[in-house]
Amino acid sequence: MEVVRPEFVPDASLSHEDMEALQRGIAETAVFEDDLPVDPARVCGGSGGASEPATDDAQTSLADATDSGDAATATDSGVPAEAPPLVAGVDQAFVDDHAVSAVVLLRGGEVIERVYAVEPVEIPYIPGLLSFREGTAILSAFDALSRDPDLALVDGSGRIHFREAGIATHVGVTLDLPTVGVAKSLLCGAPRESLDRKLPQGARVAIEADGDVATAEPGTRIGDAVQTRQFENSDRYVNPLIVSPGHRVGADTAADAVLACAAGYKLPEPTRLADQYADEVKAEVREELD
DNA sequence: GCGACAG
DNA sequence: ATCTTGTCGC
Numbered sequence: 173m174e175v176v177r178p179e180f181v182p183d184a185s186l187s188h189e190d191m192e193a194l195q196r197g198i199a200e201t202a203v204f205e206d207d208l209p210v211d212p213a214r215v216c217g218g219s220g221g222a223s224e225p226a227t228d229d230a231q232t233s234l235a236d237a238t239d240s241g242d243a244a245t246a247t248d249s250g251v252p253a254e255a256p257p258l259v260a261g262v263d264q265a266f267v268d269d270h271a272v273s274a275v276v277l278l279r280g281g282e283v284i285e286r287v288y289a290v291e292p293v294e295i296p297y298i299p300g301l302l303s304f305r306e307g308t309a310i311l312s313a314f315d316a317l318s319r320d321p322d323l324a325l326v327d328g329s330g331r332i333h334f335r336e337a338g339i340a341t342h343v344g345v346t347l348d349l350p351t352v353g354v355a356k357s358l359l360c361g362a363p364r365e366s367l368d369r370k371l372p373q374g375a376r377v378a379i380e381a382d383g384d385v386a387t388a389e390p391g392t393r394i395g396d397a398v399q400t401r402q403f404e405n406s407d408r409y410v411n412p413l414i415v416s417p418g419h420r421v422g423a424d425t426a427a428d429a430v431l432a433c434a435a436g437y438k439l440p441e442p443t444r445l446a447d448q449y450a451d452e453v454k455a456e457v458r459e460e461l462d
Numbered sequence: 463g464c465g466a467c468a469g
Numbered sequence: 470a471t472c473t474t475g476t477c478g479c
Contacts, residue, residue: 264469266470297470299467306469306470328468338468359468384466406478414468436479469470 173320175311176348177201182307184294191301195337198345199387204331207420208350210257210322216281216433216441256280259433260321261442262313262343264306265450267458269293273309274450275317275324278442281435288453289313299359300334303342310343321349323421323429325442329353330418330426332361332379332395336387344419351418352426353395354443358414360384361394370409373402376427379414396427400434410438 175181180198206212256279265272271293277285289312295305310326329338330353337345340353358367361379371377377397381388388394395416402410417426433440439447 264470266469271470297469299469302468333468340468353468355468357468360466403478408477 173314173317173347173349175346177346180342180346181311182304182342182346184304184308186304188298188301191304192335195333195335195342196387198342199336202331202336202341202345202418203420204336204417205420205422206425208323208425212323212421212425212428213432215257215259215323215429216278216435257322258284258319259429259442260317260324261440261444261446262310262324262326263443263446263450264309264327265447265454266293267454268461270457270461271306271309272450272453272457273306273313274446274453275310275313276442276445276449277317277319277321278445281441283445285318286449287313287316287318288449289316290453290457302328303337303339306339307342307346310339311346314343314347314349323350323352324418325352325354325430325433325440326418327354327443327447329355329359329414330395330416331423332359332414332416334360334384334386336385336394338416338418340416340418348419350420352421352429353414353416353418354430354440355414355416356411358397363397367397367412371397371399371402371412373399374431375399375412377412378423379416393423395423398427398430400431400440401436401438413438 274288291309326340330340344351362382381392397412
């Protein structure tokens with residue numbers, strides 16, 4: 173798919189000041205409410221999501237996958253059955269000075285396409301400016317994708333960001349694609365309840381803007397901590413994921429989508445499979461580098 | 463000056 | 470993110 177807003181394409185040669193200015197523009201353009209082409213409740217596996225105590229039923233097929241032919245959508249029973257939404261997962265891996273961005277596209281829990289791109293990284297990791305380091309590789313991978321996803325889950329923050337323009341928001345606005353940010357730790361903002369305790373699977377704790385979020389009124393809900401997985405018979409516990417709207421998705425739907433895509437692992441399937449694919453590609457790309 | 467910070 | 474053994478839980 174292609175870039176819809178060229179003015180927001182991440183440019184690593186900008187000064188930090190200009191990068192921040194660009195982020196403010198991105199945040200003003202971003203839509204933090206539902207504006208999806210599909211029913212958010214059906215985003216992933218045809219069945220439910222993770223709300224059930226993890227029995228080891230469908231552990232999902234190992235992704236090797238070439239793909240499938242296109243099955244027609246038409247049904248001959250009375251009502252036209254809509255095909256499940258196309259959900260993409262995005263994640264990166266690094267090899268020396270190169271970023272490997274992987275995008276895995278799923279429909280009803282099935283992998284239908286996988287693409288990747290390798291781009292040299294121009295700048296170091298700087299909290300708050302992550303998209304300027306990884307954005308080029310991500311857009312390059314999306315350019316190789318043959319169809320447009322209905323929704324994409326991106327590793328990292330979306331609205332939970334100092335200027336409400338995390339990597340999920342940056343990518344979403346640039347492509348005008350509905351996105352959700354899925355991070356493993358909190359960049360900024362304040363949980364309304366302590367996260368240092370064992371939360372039950374399916375639980376959500378709102379994250380609100382605090383003084384670190386320069387563009388939002390303190391108290392604004394900018395995302396949630398979401399418990400996609402939890403141990404049953406143990407004193408140990410799994411930390412929640414930090415989920416936030418990227419673009420064209422509200423906080424409730426962002427959390428709904430992540431929980432709907434959870435299949436027994438902490439990470440939702442799209443992101444988990446993209447993470448796995450990025451590692452595979454990394455191993456191969458590792459050699460063809462001088 | 464100090465703290466604090468996705469991947 | 471990346472470098473890694475063992476350990477725990479399901």
